[in-house]
Amino acid sequence: LPIHPEKNNEDAKLVQNYLNKFYAIEPDPNQLGWKINAESADEKLQKMQQFFGLKVTGKLDNETLEIMKKPRCGVPDVGL
């Protein structure tokens, strides 16, 4: 992710975790085959920014990070 070096790695981990949890295509828990999601981090970040009506840059900014830190539901924002 194009994260500025001074961003502490805690934020970097949070962002990575957030995108993998909510913007990776989640396989159906009742099916055997689990599809590996090949989308890049930028693409996932753009999807997240689009979903929340943020500026879609694929770059991490404060507003995007602030949204990621809010308590939320654990269901992905993109379809199963």
Add this chain to the structure above:
Amino acid sequence: YGFTLPGWKKTKLTYRIMNYTPDLSKEDVDKAVEKAFKVWSAVTPLIFTRILKGVADIMIAFGTKVHGHCPRYFDGPLGVLAHAFPPGRGLGGDVHFDEDEDWTTGSSGFNLFLVAAHEFGHSLGLSHSNDPRALMFPNYAYISPSEFPLSPDDISGIQSIYGSSQNTPDKRPTTPTSPKICGSQMSFDAITTLRQEVIFLKGRHLWRVYPDNSEAERELISAFWPNLTPSIEAAYENTKDQILLFKGNKFWVISGYQVLLGYPKNINTLGFPKGVKKVDAAVCNKSTGKTDFFIGDKYWRFDENSQSMEKGYPRLTVDEFPGISQKVDAVFQQKGLFYFFHGSKQWEFDPIAKKVIREMKSNIWFNC
């Protein structure tokens, strides 16, 4: 809204509460869950029945981190609060709450009823909505329990899967979902003047009152400002024919009913220190061009001309406004006098004589 078809193939669904949280009594959990199902049965033909043993369509459980055979994990306090699975066999329809959260029946911590109603939306086949006013919006937002939590977006979503409750008597609450303005306990989130009008805000609604003839028009806030979230916390009209609306550490500037571009901004751009997280109420004194921001038992003074916070603040509210000793929910100025609101009461205050003139019910401005 979004959904994952085909949804349940039946309208009679069962649910079972597998375990409880130590944060609440069992009765509170049972009630919150039952009330959360009623939200969805009110707008669809669906009927929910609780069973105490065996496998239900919707199995409800509290867990932490890696829990049971669930492929999703919880993450400790905050972060992920709960999750659910779309209709189907096995895990399908099931709902899990993160026991590491602080579950409540009120506005502190996380309100179990609101989170359960959201998760049951998933159990019925809804996915997340990107409408910030929707219950199915991914991020948690507290809504006053007196409000019906479903937005038009939620209702359209669930009825696109199951149809409306037309073939069964409409079970939506008969009372209007907006608070009863003439109720004896009526309180307000925020109040501001706007030219000749006084605008009262509460939850998702606003009332525009023309004091001279105390006519009032009720509207949805979203009808005026589609992108604003409900439950505005403070509002005031400045000296430039604009109103400012506050929620959490954000504020919007509205000119002629249009939200100005570049908003919301953070309130520390007004000069509040980082530690200030929200504003309870605000009013601009038209005679002095100074705006008072009320937070807890103190107030800050902002100079509208220089657009800067004055030095030497915050100060105790009661020192400048004797008799106004409780937290200020809302305040506005009318014909030179201030009206301070707390709960279901208001106090008319003369800023020149610096004294309370009279105490009244909060809703005397409406033709109750």
